[in-house]
Amino acid sequence: MSLEENIARVKENMVRAARAAGRDPAEITLVAATKVQRSDTIRRAIAAGVTVCGENRVQEMTAHLEDDAYAGAALHFIGHLQTNKVRQVVGRVDLIQSVGSEHLLDAIEAQAAKLDLVQDILLEVNIGGELSKSGVAPEAVKPLAQKAISCPHLRLRGLMAIPPVAGQPGANRPFFAKMYQLYVDIRMNLDHNGTVINCLSMGMSDDYEDAVREGATLVRVGTALFGPRPPMRQG
Numbered sequence: 001m002s003l004e005e006n007i008a009r010v011k012e013n014m015v016r017a018a019r020a021a022g023r024d025p026a027e028i029t030l031v032a033a034t035k036v037q038r039s040d041t042i043r044r045a046i047a048a049g050v051t052v053c054g055e056n057r058v059q060e061m062t063a064h065l066e067d068d069a070y071a072g073a074a075l076h077f078i079g080h081l082q083t084n085k086v087r088q089v090v091g092r093v094d095l096i097q098s099v100g101s102e103h104l105l106d107a108i109e110a111q112a113a114k115l116d117l118v119q120d121i122l123l124e125v126n127i128g129g130e131l132s133k134s135g136v137a138p139e140a141v142k143p144l145a146q147k148a149i150s151c152p153h154l155r156l157r158g159l160m161a162i163p164p165v166a167g168q169p170g171a172n173r174p175f176f177a178k179m180y181q182l183y184v185d186i187r188m189n190l191d192h193n194g195t196v197i198n199c200l201s202m203g204m205s206d207d208y209e210d211a212v213r214e215g216a217t218l219v220r221v222g223t224a225l226f227g228p229r230p231p232m233r234q235g
């Protein structure tokens with residue numbers, strides 16, 4: 001199947017999953033996870049209806065930005081972000097989805113203050129409690145969200161999660177449901193200073209339909225659009 005056909009099919013599946021769950025399909029956006037793809041491929045995806053690109057690696061992203069590969073789409077940073085690379089990301093992307101520690105939050109606030117801009121962010125939650133994964137523990141989400149909201153150069157837009165690798169179809173649904181609860185909780189119980197918290201980013205190629213059923217507003221899909229990635233450069 002071609003990239004164009006894959007994009008159309010994934011979008012159809014998202015619409016179907018949304019309707020089946022009684023949700024408005026317009027609330028849910030496909031984020032194309034473009035890691036390891038070439039600039040030409042990214043341009044093709046955008047021409048075929050991708051409206052948001054998600055990048056993992058600062059170096060690749062910088063090269064694509066120099067190429068103007070994302071023209072016509074929004075750009076999200078979705079990968080692990082080291083504090084020493086914050087300078088290369090803040091102000092260059094529409095949303096940093098992967099803010100998984102207070103240390104990183106502070107670094108982004110400092111850089112945004114330096115540039116005199118407001119950076120949209122999501123807090124990344126380690127919903128599976130995996131030692132190997134970055135992200136805020138579920139019980140630490142609320143205090144960190146409160147802090148994010150008090151930072152003048154950050155705009156907290158919601159939450160993101162990468163659940164454990166699922167052994168079988170449906171295995172991640174309980175994690176998605178837990179994420180939805182956390183999301184509703186910060187939406188309802190924090191003083192937002194007028195900020196709209198409307199982003200819940202979860203679901204990838206194998207489970208984006210389940211994520212939509214459980215309340216995702218952003219799904220991050222790579223393989224189902226672009227095909228398998230070369231094993232050495234996965235991540």
Ligand SMILES: *Cc1c(COP(=O)(O)O)cnc(C)c1O
Nearest residue numbers: 033078204205220221222223235
């Ligand atoms: C690569 C990646 C995805 C997409 O993964 P697929 O399984 O290829 O759909 C989603 N989110 C993040 C953070 C990623 O790094």
